[in-house]
Amino acid sequence: MCGAIMNVTIVGDIMWYIHASRKKLPERNRTTTVSRETAIVGGSAINIAAHLAAQGHRSNLVSVVGSADRVAVTSLLESKDIEASGLISDDSATNLLIAFADDKVAQSVFVGDKVKRATLDEMTGRLTSGAPLVYAGSRSTDFRKAVGEGVQSREGIFVFAPSYSLFDHAPLEVARFVERADICVFNQVEFRHFVQLMDGQQNALRMARCCIVTLAGKGAVVYANGRRHLAESTSGCQADLIGAGDYFLATFLLAWLRDEDRNPTGALEIANLAAGDFVREQCRAK
Secondary structure, three states: OOOOOOEEEEOOOOOOEEEEHHHOOOOOOOOOOOOOOHEEEEEHHHHHHHHHHHHHOOOEEEEEEEEHHHHHHHHHHHHHOOOOEEEEEEEOEEEEEEEEEEEOOOOEEEEEOOHHHHHHHHHHOOOOOOOEEEOOOOHHHHHHHHHHHHHHHOOOOOEEEEEHHHHHHOHHHHHHHHHHHOEEEEHHHHHHEEEHOOHHHHHHHHHEEEEEEEEEHHEEEEEOOEEEEEEOOOOOOOOOOOHHHHHHHHHHHHHHHHHHOOOOOHHHHHHHHHHHHHHHHHHHHH
16 A cells, blocks of 8 residues: 555554464363464454555554563564564563464463553553554453553544454453544454443444444445445355455554545445455465
């Protein structure tokens, strides 16, 4: 995509991620063993930052990582052209997520360590810059509280895109983030949960200034200014691919920020076409 280079700050969980088949979910009185050898460093925050960097834009990732993993995580981010200076080391262990998943359903186990308050305070302080800020979610209550403090005290564009960590947020947490957000982004499952948390779709959309909902093989929809606009999928693929939503969000954000009128409908159409190409390529590669 053309245009001036943009700086975007992204905050969210960094974790070791292990994918296991749902067939390995333990039955009663049984134990499932998974190997750490298959673990990769991941998280929605890294995925969004990588997609922004791949399109030629600077993405600064702000997060907490265990001291023992600092070198490995920094090396990974730098290999993806992601600015790693926002990483903060802590004596705690880096988060671990084990996902028992297939193409339709995922059941996960998240293992998080206690992070020092001073570390979280430092993270909050790094969210005060004027660059657009994307919150990509966290399963840690303390982490979310620190982000919330930073969001409420800063000026500038804020995007609420918590991914599946939304299900770990309390209703009041969600309400505070949404009321501050310029854009909220959910997939269709997350959106249904958001609506439930906010006591109905009418109330949820009244609270959100602009709400983007990705619909997998059906495209994406934007709710803004009391209107609904649907962009139908162009991928020709009905699969709900992991990572497609992060690619869509990165492309939408760039198109929306580039538009002086901040027109979400136009940005939605651009991102939907780009996501269609992305999904089609991924489907062919399978």
